[in-house]
Amino acid sequence: MHKYRWGVNPYDIEKWINDMALQGWHLQKFTWARFTFERGEKGSYIYRHDEIERLATPYEDDYLEFLQAAGIELVDRSGNIVFFRKSASEGPFELYTDKKTKISNLSKKMTLLLSLLLLNLVFGITGLSGDFSGPATDWLGLTVNIANVLIVLLLIIPFFRLVRLRKQLKRDLDVFTD
Numbered sequence: 001m002h003k004y005r006w007g008v009n010p011y012d013i014e015k016w017i018n019d020m021a022l023q024g025w026h027l028q029k030f031t032w033a034r035f036t037f038e039r040g041e042k043g044s045y046i047y048r049h050d051e052i053e054r055l056a057t058p059y060e061d062d063y064l065e066f067l068q069a070a071g072i073e074l075v076d077r078s079g080n081i082v083f084f085r086k087s088a089s090e091g092p093f094e095l096y097t098d099k100k101t102k103i104s105n106l107s108k109k110m111t112l113l114l115s116l117l118l119l120n121l122v123f124g125i126t127g128l129s130g131d132f133s134g135p136a137t138d139w140l141g142l143t144v145n146i147a148n149v150l151i152v153l154l155l156i157i158p159f160f161r162l163v164r165l166r167k168q169l170k171r172d173l174d175v176f177t178d
Helices: 010-022 060-069 099-131 139-175
Strands: 002-004 025-030 034-039 045-051 073-078 081-087
Touching: 010 025, 010 045, 010 081, 025 073, 025 081, 045 099, 060 073, 099 139
Parallel strands: none
Antiparallel strands: 002 034, 025 034, 045 081, 073 081
C-alpha cells in the first residue's frame, strides 16, 4: 500500500508510522512524501527515525553495524532521514541523538521553510499588486500569485510547529544539558 503524506516534522511522521504499525502496516520504503507499507502482524515493530549527517563518513558503517548488532534493522533512507525498526517483543528502543544535533537539524529545516515562505510571499504580493494596475486582468498571473499566497498560508503552520519544537528542545537542553 502506498500512502502520501507531506510532513516537515520527522517526529510527527515517526508517530504516524508507529500508528500504522499498530494497525498492521509496516514501512518498507519512503521518500519525502511517499510511504510504502506492507501488511503484517499488528504491532510487531517499533519504528524510530534518525537524521544521519554521517552519510559518506568513515564511521557511518560502524554506526549501522552497532545498531544491527543491537537488533535494530535499517528500513530505508531518503536523503539524510533514516528509519529503523526493532521487534516490539524486544521492548521499546530509542536512538539517542543529542539535543544539540536535533536543534541544529530543526534549524536547517526552519531556514529552508522560511526561505520558501518569504520567496512565495514576495512573489505573491508583488504579483498581486501588479495584476490590478493594468487595464485588463491577467487571469493566469492572478491565479499563480494567489497560489503563492496560499502556499505561504499552508507552510506557516508547519513552520511554527518546528519553532515550538525547537524551543522545547532548547528548554530541555538548558534543564538537562547533554
